[in-house]
Amino acid sequence: MVKFSFLRIFRKILRKKNPRIGIYGPPNAGKTTLANRILRDFTGDVMGPASEVPHETRRVRRKENVTIGANGSRITLDIVDTPGLATKIDFEEFVKVFKMKEEEARKRAKEATEGVVEAIKWIDECDGILLVLDATEDPYTQVNIVTVGNMEARGKPMVVVANKIDRPNASPARIKAAFPQHPIVPISALEGQNIDKLYEELAQRFG
Amino acid sequence: MTVNVQFPFQICLLSEDRLSAMTSMEKVRMILDQVKGGDILVLEQGLSPQEYSTLMEMTMTEIRASNFPGIEIGSYPYKTRAGLLQKLLRLPPRNGGRLTLIGRSDRLRTLQRDRDYIAMGLVAPPGDGKEAKAADGKRRKATASAAEAAPGAPAAPDG
Numbered sequence: 122m123v124k125f126s127f128l129r130i131f132r133k134i135l136r137k138k139n140p141r142i143g144i145y146g147p148p149n150a151g152k153t154t155l156a157n158r159i160l161r162d163f164t165g166d167v168m169g170p171a172s173e174v175p176h177e178t179r180r181v182r183r184k185e186n187v188t189i190g191a192n193g194s195r196i197t198l199d200i201v202d203t204p205g206l207a208t209k210i211d212f213e214e215f216v217k218v219f220k221m222k223e224e225e226a227r228k229r230a231k232e233a234t235e236g237v238v239e240a241i242k243w244i245d246e247c248d249g250i251l252l253v254l255d256a257t258e259d260p261y262t263q264v265n266i267v268t269v270g271n272m273e274a275r276g277k278p279m280v281v282v283a284n285k286i287d288r289p290n291a292s293p294a295r296i297k298a299a300f301p302q303h304p305i306v307p308i309s310a311l312e313g314q315n316i317d318k319l320y321e322e323l324a325q326r327f328g
Numbered sequence: 329m330t331v332n333v334q335f336p337f338q339i340c341l342l343s344e345d346r347l348s349a350m351t352s353m354e355k356v357r358m359i360l361d362q363v364k365g366g367d368i369l370v371l372e373q374g375l376s377p378q379e380y381s382t383l384m385e386m387t388m389t390e391i392r393a394s395n396f397p398g399i400e401i402g403s404y405p406y407k408t409r410a411g412l413l414q415k416l417l418r419l420p421p422r423n424g425g426r427l428t429l430i431g432r433s434d435r436l437r438t439l440q441r442d443r444d445y446i447a448m449g450l451v452a453p454p455g456d457g458k459e460a461k462a463a464d465g466k467r468r469k470a471t472a473s474a475a476e477a478a479p480g481a482p483a484a485p486d487g
Contacts, residue, residue, distance in 0.1 A: 208387055208400070209387075209391075210391055210397070211398065211434070213397075234388035234392045235388070235392070238385050259441050261442060263402070267380040267384070271377040271380075271381060273406070
């Protein structure tokens with residue numbers, strides 16, 4: 122009995138933990154779409170619903186033991202999908218732009234604020250970060266600058282994903298120019314364009 | 329002669345010396361209090377990434393508790409400084425904060441942004457003179473408490 126317990130402890134010490142990779146980025150960059158793409162490709166599962174309305178993901182979601190790979194590279198990861206980071210959430214935007222009822226908009230805004238706090242708390246729980254940016258948008262936003270600065274200050278490895286390259290006005294080059302110190306992978310999470318390149322990069326970077 | 333004019337908001341410039349004399353929480357609290365009152369803050373030296381995270385978290389708490397819509401921040405990307413010690417010990421580089429503009433998100437809008445250029449627009453607060461007067465009173469109170477928090481800081485304006 123004692124021998125068995127020792128063996129278990131020894132195994133626990135030796136067992137290498139899967140790297141936990143957090144998918145971070147501003148609202149509507151395609152974080153959940155990417156998480157769904159990865160899970161669909163390798164497990165047949167999905168992480169959660171994605172939509173055009175900002176702050177669709179308002180709780181952190183995690184999937185363990187996801188083995189991904191491409192062109193001979195393989196890695197098993199725990200994937201964490203996080204709510205979009207923001208410095209402002211205005212319920213009136215949900216009412217005016219997305220035609221929500223006021224009560225629903227207020228509830229969504231409240232949950233979104235909780236989601237942002239939860240996402241920030243999870244940074245320390247992650248071993249590496251996938252920063253998902255919308256390649257059709259300006260990359261120099263404060264949220265992006267702070268997220269990159271936080272990862273650098275914590276010494277955590279990061280891959281920047283320039284998402285939505287299927288759109289005509291996408292400019293992954295602008296993202297590359299903004300964050301030249303990090304690997305940038307242009308993809309379309311929705312269409313699956315260039316996704317194997319991202320899987321290769323993940324296996325190399327976090328393996 | 330003192331001219332009694334009500335300003336709808338004020339632009340406050342905070343020096344690097346004043347900011348470095350404050351703790352992280354003092355900075356974040358002072359920023360939120362003044363910004364909520366409608367002021368626009370110009371920080372000579374921006375916040376560290378960790379301080380921004382705290383500011384983001386506390387902003388979310390304020391949004392949840394009131395009708396505060398959040399904050400708009402304009403700043404350049406960090407200048408990464410890796411000293412010899414950092415390189416030798418393989419420590420993460422230090423990120424130095426840079427000139428930063430912060431305001432309520434319904435008063436300050438980012439119009440254009442690039443690596444070395446930021447254009448921001450100021451939105452006049454809604455309402456008549458009464459609201460401006462009320463905002464002015466709140467602002468003076470916040471300035472006075474910020475002055476108390478920072479040693480050697482100037483007193484709140486009177487008149």
